[in-house]
Amino acid sequence: MADGQEEGVKTMREETIIQKILEKAPYAEGKVRRERRIEFKIPAERIRDFLMLLKEKDFESMMQITVVDWPNDGEYELVYQMWSYTHAVHAFVKTRIPRDLDKARMPTVRDIYPVAETYERDAHDFFGVYFEGNDKMEMPWILDDTEQGLFPYRKDFDWIGYVKKKYKILDRFDEDKDNYVI
Amino acid sequence: MVDWRLFEPLFNYARKKSMWIVAFCTGCGGIEMPPLMTSRYDLERFGMMPNPAPRMADLFLITGYVTPKTLKRIIITYEMQPDPKYVMAHGSCPLNGGPYWDSYNAIKHLDKYIPVDVVIAGCMPRPEAVMDGINKMMEMIENGTADGWKRYKENYEWYKKNQDELFGEGWREREARRWLPWLMDKKKE
Numbered sequence: 417m418a419d420g421q422e423e424g425v426k427t428m429r430e431e432t433i434i435q436k437i438l439e440k441a442p443y444a445e446g447k448v449r450r451e452r453r454i455e456f457k458i459p460a461e462r463i464r465d466f467l468m469l470l471k472e473k474d475f476e477s478m479m480q481i482t483v484v485d486w487p488n489d490g491e492y493e494l495v496y497q498m499w500s501y502t503h504a505v506h507a508f509v510k511t512r513i514p515r516d517l518d519k520a521r522m523p524t525v526r527d528i529y530p531v532a533e534t535y536e537r538d539a540h541d542f543f544g545v546y547f548e549g550n551d552k553m554e555m556p557w558i559l560d561d562t563e564q565g566l567f568p569y570r571k572d573f574d575w576i577g578y579v580k581k582k583y584k585i586l587d588r589f590d591e592d593k594d595n596y597v598i
Numbered sequence: 599m600v601d602w603r604l605f606e607p608l609f610n611y612a613r614k615k616s617m618w619i620v621a622f623c624t625g626c627g628g629i630e631m632p633p634l635m636t637s638r639y640d641l642e643r644f645g646m647m648p649n650p651a652p653r654m655a656d657l658f659l660i661t662g663y664v665t666p667k668t669l670k671r672i673i674i675t676y677e678m679q680p681d682p683k684y685v686m687a688h689g690s691c692p693l694n695g696g697p698y699w700d701s702y703n704a705i706k707h708l709d710k711y712i713p714v715d716v717v718i719a720g721c722m723p724r725p726e727a728v729m730d731g732i733n734k735m736m737e738m739i740e741n742g743t744a745d746g747w748k749r750y751k752e753n754y755e756w757y758k759k760n761q762d763e764l765f766g767e768g769w770r771e772r773e774a775r776r777w778l779p780w781l782m783d784k785k786k787e
Contacts, residue, residue: 556776556777559703560666560667561772561776562765562766563702563703568702568703575700575702576700578702579700579701579702582702582764583705583706583764584763585706585707586699586700
């Protein structure tokens with residue numbers, strides 16, 4: 417890490433971008449993580465307004481929607497990763513929603529960024545986040561019929577137990593041992 | 599009625615020298631095929647070539663890990679091939695799961711679902727190892743020990759039992775019907 421003065425000079429461009437965006441979106445909070453990488457935290461219900469604003473401010477493409485599971489807080493963290501070709505800046509847009517399957521709902525951003533359809537279906541398949549307004553939510557995506565509704569990427573999914581039940585192997589496997597031969 | 603058994607050595611020689619591969623790459627092993635096909639390890643000198651149609655192929659290369667979804671396609675493709683057909687499993691994943699030994703979505707023993715003639719160990723096996731496997735396969739074809747297709751016919755009940763345990767009864771029809779409502783997309787964007 418360089419000292420603060422040099423950092424400030426390096427990230428001047430990023431700070432002006434954040435300033436411009438936060439003028440129009442007072443509900444958000446933004447910070448510079450490092451050179452060419454910025455981060456916003458917003459409430460979940462304002463996601464559509466914020467992404468429309470980002471699209472006006474030359475963030476042309478969405479790279480991914482990732483879901484981070486925080487079982488201790490009882491929350492999912494959704495990270496919308498945006499890339500701007502104009503400024504060459506990578507922006508994280510972070511928002512938190514409750515983790516319970518009936519409450520994990522988000523408004524879709526498919527009409528703003530068409531590519532979001534794929535990532536939303538992916539998040540729905542593996543984590544159980546339901547995106548309202550995306551009419552392809554019920555369409556099968558990656559998982560098979562037997563795994564539909566299990567949401568295998570959640571932290572409380574019994575991974576080893578499911579493998580033992582499905583493939584009928586690992587019956588001598590014990591997780592407490594350090595060395596074992598299967 | 600001609601007794602063709604006299605010509606069996608000739609047929610075996612011809613089969614050995616003209617193994618066509620199904621161009622069906624599962625998992626990561628597909629990336630190992632271009633070096634095999636190009637000029638350094640030229641597969642063409644053994645008379646092997648990738649073929650997009652399973653009806654014309656003899657050799658089925660399982661390249662890399664197999665998920666249950668892929669296994670359905672693999673079984674259907676394998677049953678499409680005309681006899682005699684040979685299977686070569688490529689890498690440690692079809693053997694015993696490899697690095698995916700505890701994954702919920704990877705097949706651990708491919709042997710339980712379709713018969714395998716030659717298994718190449720490694721993750722990923724280098725092209726030299728694959729060439730060694732191909733040599734072994736040729737030897738086995740010549741002395742008649744590559745009999746996976748016969749085993750599949752004789753023990754079909756056992757293979758079918760294992761497949762049905764994994765997928766549930768009637769999985770072929772279900773898989774065919776599953777996508778029909780979605781193929782007709784009414785909202786064209």
